[in-house]
Amino acid sequence: MAPGALVKLDDYRQVAPRGTVDFLMRIGERLRGKRLLHVSASRYGALAEGLGRVVAILNDLGVETTWEITIGTADFDQVSRAVTKALAGTEQVITEGMLARLRETGVDNARRLRLDADLVMVHDAAPVGLVEPRGESGRWVWRCHQDLSSAQPQLWNALRPVVQRYDAAVFSLARFAAPLSIPRFIVYPAIDPLSERNREMSRSEQAQQMDRLRVPRDKPILLQVGPFERQHDPVGVINAYRLVKRHHDVRLVLAGPPPAPGGDALGDVQEAASHDPDISVILLPPEPQTELNALERAATIAIQKPLKADFTLEVATAMWKGKPVIGTIAGGIPFQMVVNVTGYTVETVEGAAFRIRQLLSNPELIGRMGAAGREHVRRNFLVTRHLSDYLALLAHLTG
Amino acid sequence: MSETQPFVFLGCLDLNELLPHEAHDARELVEQLEKVPIESIFCHTSAALLHRPVLAEAYPNDFSLWVGTEVRDVRLAERLAAVDAFHAGSMERVREELIATVSDHLQHLGTAPPRTQGKRFRFYQVHLVPVPTGHQARTLIEFRDALAEVDVSALFYHTIEARYRAGRGRGDFAEWVGGVLARPDLADRLAHIDPHAGSLERIRDRHLSVLSDAIAGEGA
Numbered sequence: 001m002a003p004g005a006l007v008k009l010d011d012y013r014q015v016a017p018r019g020t021v022d023f024l025m026r027i028g029e030r031l032r033g034k035r036l037l038h039v040s041a042s043r044y045g046a047l048a049e050g051l052g053r054v055v056a057i058l059n060d061l062g063v064e065t066t067w068e069i070t071i072g073t074a075d076f077d078q079v080s081r082a083v084t085k086a087l088a089g090t091e092q093v094i095t096e097g098m099l100a101r102l103r104e105t106g107v108d109n110a111r112r113l114r115l116d117a118d119l120v121m122v123h124d125a126a127p128v129g130l131v132e133p134r135g136e137s138g139r140w141v142w143r144c145h146q147d148l149s150s151a152q153p154q155l156w157n158a159l160r161p162v163v164q165r166y167d168a169a170v171f172s173l174a175r176f177a178a179p180l181s182i183p184r185f186i187v188y189p190a191i192d193p194l195s196e197r198n199r200e201m202s203r204s205e206q207a208q209q210m211d212r213l214r215v216p217r218d219k220p221i222l223l224q225v226g227p228f229e230r231q232h233d234p235v236g237v238i239n240a241y242r243l244v245k246r247h248h249d250v251r252l253v254l255a256g257p258p259p260a261p262g263g264d265a266l267g268d269v270q271e272a273a274s275h276d277p278d279i280s281v282i283l284l285p286p287e288p289q290t291e292l293n294a295l296e297r298a299a300t301i302a303i304q305k306p307l308k309a310d311f312t313l314e315v316a317t318a319m320w321k322g323k324p325v326i327g328t329i330a331g332g333i334p335f336q337m338v339v340n341v342t343g344y345t346v347e348t349v350e351g352a353a354f355r356i357r358q359l360l361s362n363p364e365l366i367g368r369m370g371a372a373g374r375e376h377v378r379r380n381f382l383v384t385r386h387l388s389d390y391l392a393l394l395a396h397l398t399g
Numbered sequence: 400m401s402e403t404q405p406f407v408f409l410g411c412l413d414l415n416e417l418l419p420h421e422a423h424d425a426r427e428l429v430e431q432l433e434k435v436p437i438e439s440i441f442c443h444t445s446a447a448l449l450h451r452p453v454l455a456e457a458y459p460n461d462f463s464l465w466v467g468t469e470v471r472d473v474r475l476a477e478r479l480a481a482v483d484a485f486h487a488g489s490m491e492r493v494r495e496e497l498i499a500t501v502s503d504h505l506q507h508l509g510t511a512p513p514r515t516q517g518k519r520f521r522f523y524q525v526h527l528v529p530v531p532t533g534h535q536a537r538t539l540i541e542f543r544d545a546l547a548e549v550d551v552s553a554l555f556y557h558t559i560e561a562r563y564r565a566g567r568g569r570g571d572f573a574e575w576v577g578g579v580l581a582r583p584d585l586a587d588r589l590a591h592i593d594p595h596a597g598s599l600e601r602i603r604d605r606h607l608s609v610l611s612d613a614i615a616g617e618g619a
Contacts, residue, residue: 023410023550027530174417174521184417186523329517380450392412395528 007194009060015193016384027391028061037117038067041126070109070127080126089150103129118398131165139397142166148178172311190386191316196289209294215280220250223299225314227256228266232306236349238272243353248360255282296321306330316381319373326355342373405535406575410550412528420522425512429501438524440494444484445563446525469515475504485594543610551599585613
């Protein structure tokens with residue numbers, strides 16, 4: 001299908017497991033007429049990108065699905081950023097005034113928005129307060145995409161009673177979930193195989209993109225996609241590459257967004273890479289989906305070596321392109337892999353180097369693991385499975 | 400003349416609910432096994448089939464898998480793997496067998512049980528939502544052809560869920576073939592297909608092969 005073309009449910013027949021689209025259509029028939037409302041604080045970013053497609057397909061299926069955005073003043077944006085960071089475990093100063101602002105903004109938006117639906121799904125912390133004035137009709141779910149396992153206690157203690165006004169909470173992983181008195185469901189995130197990041201790409205387009213990024217394709221490529229931050233350990237990846245380089249002539253590509261002011265590891269990475277023409281450090285443009293698609297397709301082995309991570313869907317995107325993944329056990333990385341079948345988990349630089357060498361010495365293993373990884377993603381991490389989970393939630397909670 | 404009651408194929412959606420029970424070692428595992436709802440035992444034994452990865456894993460249920468890979472107690476993992484959820488008769492019986500296995504292991508251990516090296520065991524329960532697949536059958540041939548086409552979750556719903564949780568006899572396929580089509584011999588063969596075949600797709604293949612043999616036999 002042509003890049004940028006409008007994607008329809010039927011298009012997923014070519015990529016989803018056999019029978020999936022027909023089954024989704026049957027579920028749609030069963031739930032036809034139900035109203036599902038998503039609410040988030042923004043229409044941009046990684047969450048919004050996936051949600052847009054989910055909303056479109058649910059409507060295609062006959063489930064009346066809408067998506068509303070909350071609004072807040074400039075100071076609310078600061079509050080919301082601080083709350084998000086504090087919930088992720090980065091120490092922040094959260095004052096009573098900030099908490100009050102969070103709640104007031106929720107209540108103001110609840111007055112402004114039309115929130116009558118069979119199921120209202122509120123995404124993440126910024127709009128969490130929408131639930132406070134809720135009425136009796138409809139069921140409410142809080143969809144938390146963050147890892148709350150190390151949330152700042154003072155903040156979480158203040159937010160927990162608000163969250164417990166919902167009928168249920170949905171987390172991306174059990175290890176991300178906080179203790180709550182309401183039911184907690186686990187729904188893994190998923191990739192869209194027809195998005196710009198994952199669509200099929202011709203060899204010539206791929207070559208064009210790689211030329212543009214100035215990455216030669218003369219040697220096997222090791223690739224890590226991720227921010228240039230210490231917790232993503234790009235320097236550790238360079239050290240692993242150096243151990244591999246003693247035995248195999250390879251390239252290393254580190255690709256990530258330009259660091260925010262004060263971003264900490266880029267200087268070290270550039271310094272470490274400066275004397276080695278086989279290391280490419282790529283600062284990605286604001287909408288890097290095409291570039292990442294090309295890089296992942298050109299890679300021989302994908303690496304994800306963060307010390308702390310969120311779900312890290314980069315694992316599934318690389319596996320979808322038939323690449324074995326060598327990853328740490330942080331965040332959602334091991335949950336996307338079948339260890340020793342689609343890739344390896346490692347805990348050290350030496351472990352990463354050993355597994356890379358093992359794969360490079362056994363090219364047939366690269367092909368076999370890559371193929372197993374693509375099938376594993378097809379069954380477990382495509383947006384079609386994500387849709388099933390949301391429909392199951394709708395059916396379970398609304399009867 | 401009475402019309403044959405059709406077999407209506409249902410698939411299912413599943414939703415995993417995280418329970419407030421977890422274990423870090425075998426002692427905690429046995430304590431929690433005594434407390435968790437029976438749906439959780441079903442989830443971690445029989446329903447594991449719903450999400451089995453591309454290649455069958457070494458151990459057939461979540462308990463043995465966790466003990467083997469995270470606690471790294473191979474003896475206990477092997478013994479838990481031998482608890483057969485599909486032949487125990489009921490989920491309460493499965494719970495009893497799991498508890499007895501872990502308790503016996505702890506008694507003979509002599510020292511404190513090893514703690515998990517990685518992930519703790521988190522208990523879930525699974526909620527199933529039945530969904531019509533749009534396929535139905537009145538004859539054996541229609542039944543076989545529909546079975547080849549339906550969403551794989553229908554295999555789970557009509558065999559594992561029907562037989563081991565909902566208590567619908569020997570599973571919906573065997574009951575319909577034996578009762579409505581009056582083919583007790585074939586019903587027996589379907590009921591004896593081992594759910595440990597590896598994956599739902601493999602269970603589908605075994606059903607298709609039994610049905611195709613029976614259809615070929617009719618033609619001979």
